[in-house]
Amino acid sequence: MTLSKLAPLSLTVAIAASLAACGKTEAPVAAVAADTAKPAFDMAQIKTPSVAFNVADLDPTASACADLNGFVNGTWLKANPVPGDQTTWGSFEILRERSLEVQHALVEQAATADAKAGTVEAQIGDIWKTGSDEAAIEAAGIAPLQPELEKIAALGDSAAIAGYLRDAYAQGQGFLFSLYASPDFKDSGNVIAYVGQGGLGLPEKGYYFDESQANIRDAYVAYIEQLLALSGVDAAQAKEQARAVMDFETRLAKASLSRIELRDPAKRYNPVSALDADKLTPNFSWTALFDTLKVPAKDKFSLAQPGFFGELDKMLADVPAATWQAYLRFHTVDNAAPYLSKGFEQANFDFYSKTLRGQQEMQPRWKRVLESVNGAMGEALGQLYVEAVFPAESKVEMQHLVENLSAALKTRLENLPWMGEETKKKALEKWASFTPKIGYPDKWRDWSGLTTSGDSYLGNMRAARAFNYRYMLDKIGKPVDRTEWGMTPQTVNAYYNATKNEIVFPAAILQPPFFDAKADPALNYGGIGAVIGHEMMHGYDDSGSQFAANGNFDNWWTDADRSAFNSRTDKLVAQFDGYESLPGVNVKGKLTLGENIGDLGGLTVAFDALQMALKEDPSKNVAIDGYSQDQRFFMNWATVWRRNFTEGELRVRLNTDPHAPANFRANGAPSNMPAFAAAFECKAGDAMVRGDDTRVVIW
Known part of the structure; x- marks a missing residue:
């Protein structure tokens, strides 16, 4: 409820499920002119460090069989408290900082360029310059x-x-x-x-x-x-x-x-x-x-x-x-x-960010204004971002990973012991119709007609909001445009959309610890592979499973199979209901069920795909830094979920967020997987080994 308050009213599709909660809304609203020059950008300018998996971060006093999150992330979490201008701090936030640094350079370039009025560069520049002119904002009141x-x-x-x-x-x-x-x-x-x-x-x-x-x-x-x-x-x-x-x-x-x-x-x-x-x-x-x-x-x-x-x-x-x-x-x-002027902005921050979520300091002006640019013209900025920093080989490698995850999922579906043939046939039809989108849209949005100026920050934001909203309203009564994206390329996240049956992976998430074209297979399958699997499994979670292959809200289950599914997911609800996040405050298993199904199914399918990849190329099935490929797979999964929270932020999320807190996501799915216990030689009775009566097996 801070800098995205003038973003379009409700562009987030109600049946779309994302990998992680986003603190702010970034709405795709603009296109870049075809003759936009590709900006020169040197990634060496980035000051925010990488968060790739590193054995130096492991906590030697912890045991993976007792607490995978503590073993992998304990040392890092102690050394990286939440900064004063944040409410959470972990892999997602650090990658977001890296993305913001790139975007900062790009908007500065747009604002200083001699752009023709009405061009996207000029529009971005108007928002950036009016948002940065604190004296004019203060004088306007x-x-x-x-x-x-x-x-x-x-x-x-x-x-x-x-x-x-x-x-x-x-x-x-x-x-x-x-x-x-x-x-x-x-x-x-x-x-x-x-x-x-x-x-x-x-x-x-x-x-x-x-x-x-x-x-x-x-x-x-x-x-x-x-x-x-x-x-x-x-x-x-x-x-x-x-x-x-x-x-x-x-x-x-x-x-x-x-x-x-x-x-x-x-x-x-x-x-x-x-x-x-x-x-x-x-x-x-x-x-x-x-x-x-x-x-x-x-x-x-x-x-x-x-x-x-x-x-x-x-x-x-x-x-x-x-x-x-x-x-x-x-x-x-x-x-x-x-x-508006400082008194309004400070009051807004003091309640929504400080009192409600525990953020101690307002973010620097450049980040706040950059958030406004994203809320107003996110997709336009995204095209500049992609041209600057997204290598073509990343998209090619991701396509290969998606194919491998898809093959592993198909095998799982075909061999489900609890699902009857009639429902299984429909499940496989849905599998066959998944549409993956990687990196950035194939078609960029046009933004001719938006009028911005160098006079008013609020005026520019209201103009962009009205233009965005009109763009959205104009879709009513028309066929769905399946080329559109619901996230900008510079967003560190991913999502599944049930009515389009699509899985979407923006460019900004395709970096360590999620993805590295040079990394060993375990890291990529435990990172972005599990993310791919997670988004696919949203098609079969408690909500997504109510939509058919064609995207229609339609019951394709027999009563017996739906009952069998519910009995399994009820155990997952009970598992997360049992996690105490703050003294006396537990996770809500029903609220987080869809994401927990995505995690468990996605990690299971990603592990299967890793085994397929290692079988295809046995030369890569080697230990690195003393850890096997299976161990590194689960360790990188936990690295993805390293995250500290302020108490206020955590309280808000426990009430509103369909995602469980990160530490429980790191441990929750692996504790149900015999493959994890085997990888670390865990024994019955260990905290990370759930017994037969509580172990959850769905997909």
Whole structure:
């Protein structure tokens, strides 16, 4: 909730699963002109060290059979606490720092170039220069937002409020609910509009009710009051309005579903016509909204969580206009705060980053502005990034690894003892239709029409947001563009998209400890190989398994096979429910189930693929630094998951993140694998060897 607050409303597809949680949203929004000169970049400029597996990092006092994470990462974790300007620190964050250093050089080059107005270089340069001009931002104060605040102050009744909401969404400024374009769950070749619950300033509905979050609630009310006062509201009124806003959001939270409930695709898909939806919400016309947005959604759109929207409609009728004004004013200022003068930016940081997540220091200005460039024009910057630092041979080697993982997965599916032939046939059809995407899009997005200037940082970000949102809305009613990516090439992550049945690996993750073309097979299969397997297995996790080979939300299982699957995944839920992350706070096994299925299945398939590769070329099946290929495979898996957290960040993630904390990911899957026990000669009773009654075997 910091520098990405003006990123497009909901470009993240609800049925896409990523490898790791991202702290910020990077939205693909622009293309680079075909005649863009390839920037010269020397990787020797990078100051952030590599995080490749190194035996010097091992903890000689620890045992792999007792704690793989401690054995591999203990020494490193003790020596690398979370820096003051971060909330987590580990392999992902360090690779992100390396990516940011490259991006920094590229935006500096774009900003200093004599770029023609309207070109991508000029647009990136405008955002960079206006974001870096602290004196101009400070002098402007709240003025760039004042016209919007005046509109809110003039709202006198529910009809005016509904009209304002429609206009705000047309500019991509809505926050009361999500409204985005995505493939139709039942017709995945075509795009429809999806509308879902929203409107909360705290991370998840539980924050409004759990006794353990009382201090956070108090701090949030104080923050609302502070921001309202900074925006010009009288101090006494700001205090009263802050309490009213909190009550408003608490009412929304009561009507909202939990993160665990939203893991069920059926709770995210409810196709209706606009006329039928209008009956549910007589005080808010969806017909009028789609007319304002100029999108063909009246015949069919998804209005999921109807209970939330029924309550929202009542609030339009019975909540005083003054409370609506306070709510809309606060969130409008809150969204813009990172792009306004220092008082707003500092207040925003102090609550969302420091109080909520435990980050002690604001990141340097260049990183904050670079995050804005990524939020506004991430794909444009991505093309510059790829041209500068992504070697063609990396894509070729990755394609080979994907083929090997795919072959290993097919063998696993064919030999599943618990799945019947009818379901197995469908599972193999899904396997055959996987689409891998590696490095960067084959087609870059065009961005003609965006207007930026050298006058206003907030103005540029709002312009980019409106342009992004229009780009997304224009997909509604059209065939799905399967060439599009949901992450930028410079993002250190990977993802699976169920409606496209695709697995995607951005360029920035293709470096050690994940991938190194010069490394021994064990490191690559234990790193990026396990990532490839993880993303493939999302197609068969508790959510992805409800989508068929063609991407449609469709039950392709027999009842007996689904029951057998659930009995196995229930054991994985119990395993992670048993992990205590903070005193008295355990991991939520149901919330993290999909990622844990991905880890277990992905690591299992990657190990199979390693054995196939070593059989093909026995000369590579050699010990290095005293460790066998099998041992190095599991050791690099753990290296990927080395990570420290602030306590605040960890608490937020335990409530909201579908990924378990990194130390449990390092240990969780290997503890279920006899291959791990064999590699390290572990014995029954060792902590990393789960007994027959608790060992989880799925794929």
